[in-house]
Amino acid sequence: MSSKENHIVLTSEDLSIGYAKSDKQTIIANGLNFKLQKGQLVGLVGGNGIGKSTLLRSLSKIQPQLSGKIYINSSELSQLSNEDLAKSLSIVLTEPLQSKHLTVFELVALGRHPYTNWIGKLNDTDIEKINEALRVTNILDLATKVCAELSDGQLQKVMIARALAQDTDLIILDEPTTHLDMYHKAYILKLLQKLAHDTGKTILFSSHEIDLAIQLCDQMIVMSKNDCAFGSPCELIEQGVFEQLFPKDLIAFNKDTGSFKVNK
Numbered sequence: 001m002s003s004k005e006n007h008i009v010l011t012s013e014d015l016s017i018g019y020a021k022s023d024k025q026t027i028i029a030n031g032l033n034f035k036l037q038k039g040q041l042v043g044l045v046g047g048n049g050i051g052k053s054t055l056l057r058s059l060s061k062i063q064p065q066l067s068g069k070i071y072i073n074s075s076e077l078s079q080l081s082n083e084d085l086a087k088s089l090s091i092v093l094t095e096p097l098q099s100k101h102l103t104v105f106e107l108v109a110l111g112r113h114p115y116t117n118w119i120g121k122l123n124d125t126d127i128e129k130i131n132e133a134l135r136v137t138n139i140l141d142l143a144t145k146v147c148a149e150l151s152d153g154q155l156q157k158v159m160i161a162r163a164l165a166q167d168t169d170l171i172i173l174d175e176p177t178t179h180l181d182m183y184h185k186a187y188i189l190k191l192l193q194k195l196a197h198d199t200g201k202t203i204l205f206s207s208h209e210i211d212l213a214i215q216l217c218d219q220m221i222v223m224s225k226n227d228c229a230f231g232s233p234c235e236l237i238e239q240g241v242f243e244q245l246f247p248k249d250l251i252a253f254n255k256d257t258g259s260f261k262v263n264k
């Protein structure tokens, strides 16, 4: 294994994802091949219903893949125990938060569950990790606030802090910028970029903010009907990948600006 290979945190090898019900298999996407490196921000984009959530759920063992292999570091995902998985991967989904009655500190503390005993007693290291997660996401001042009283933007930062407190090599987020205004969409994605680069964690997120992802990501996974492209935003622009994403009647991708524009 080369030294570069040592820094691969997630590998998808000839992966096929979808849904299996009794004798019927629905393939959502197949032939998915990519390797995510340590310390990189990776954006997953594609049109509505193309399979982004299905892919993220498969990569985090919430649903089984149809075929192919997924490795986290050098371990095959299907072989990882739930405990080892929780120490390798944290996930932030779009589902509404069930524990809104908790304070911000208590919610972020839930990220320490793979390390605490069954009653969830926090030791000094746990408290240090929680405070560090609150600090780097700029929410120390919200620590005692009840989650139900937070704005969507604040809550998103809390969810990211919880994932950071879990202290895993890989963080996966499904549409972390939903419901946020333009400023906060850019704020959250810039924060994810900084966290990936400063902490060395690999952060994979899905988003419909393609323009922002092009500006901020180190690598992107672009899912379209017949293909799944993987590379740096520049490489993907050069390959004309974004032009293929949507029907051309309404919007067109401008290679020079790296953004979409409505046809007048």
Ligand SMILES: Nc1ncnc2c1ncn2[C@@H]1O[C@H](COP(=O)(O)OP(=O)(O)OP(=O)(O)O)[C@@H](O)[C@H]1O
Pocket (backbone or CB within 6 Å): 019, 026, 028, 046, 047, 048, 049, 050, 051, 052, 053, 054, 055
């Ligand atoms: N539980 C399920 N059983 C069967 N098919 C499903 C299930 N969940 C989703 N699908 C189908 O899988 C396909 C991909 O859905 P998915 O939610 O992964 O797309 P997406 O890219 O995340 O979409 P969006 O951007 O709209 O959130 C869709 O055709 C959807 O109807």
